[in-house]
Amino acid sequence: MKKFLFTIVAVLMAAPSFAQFSSGGFSLDEEHLYWGARFGITFAGIGGDLETDKGRTGMTLGGVVGLRVSDNTPVFLESGLYYTQRGGKDLKGFKQADLPNVKSTKAYLNYLEIPVLIKYGIMTDNNVAFLPFFGPYFSFSVAGDHDYIKSNDMGFKLGCGLEWNNLYVEAAYQFGVLNIVDYDTDNFSSHGHAFAVNIGVNF
Secondary structure: OHHHHHHHHHHHHOHHHHHHOOOOOOOOOOOOEEEEEEEEEEEEEEEEOOOEEEEEEEEEEEEEEEEEOOOOOOEEEEEEEEEEEEEEEEEOOOOOOOOOOOOOOOEEEEEEEEEEEEEEOEEOOOOOEEEEEEEEEEEEEEEEEOOOEOOEEEEEEEEEEEEEOOEEEEEEEEEEOOOOEOOOOOOOOEEEEEEEEEEEEEO
16 A cells, blocks of 8 residues: 555656646547546445445556547546455444354455446636546456455446646545345345545546
């Protein structure tokens, strides 16, 4: 985690070097295809009947591709592929008699995640673009440490990005809509959630 935070700081310190480029990625006055790289930090947890008492701080790393979908308005469709760490610690809300084979109260899941986002661009006078966005995401677990938690998830992502001279930063909240409890009972219902901050570049 220390190396990861050091990398984020190094990229932020290098931000002035991006100023030589025109404002890339979100040209609001013309149809445009763009792609970009993202990495950041995620604060995740699980809520509901099997909620986590302690959240998980993890890493997010990915790439995106986007396309302007309207000639008249600055609307973009963006998707991509992320590797992200989710889950939490100290699952509570159950008794040993209810879930007799529980080996751990830790629920760590590492996902490959595909978002499908609609973004709307708002350009300011100082060549900064604000990009609020919303859309679904689909997560597929590739590793983890968990009992009675499903490997796949689906939910919605809501947030806002800011783009300037190819440099991009965003904050987003994600909330799962599927019951991720993997147990043959109607007594438990839980959903994943996360707050994420990502930085990156657009080309």
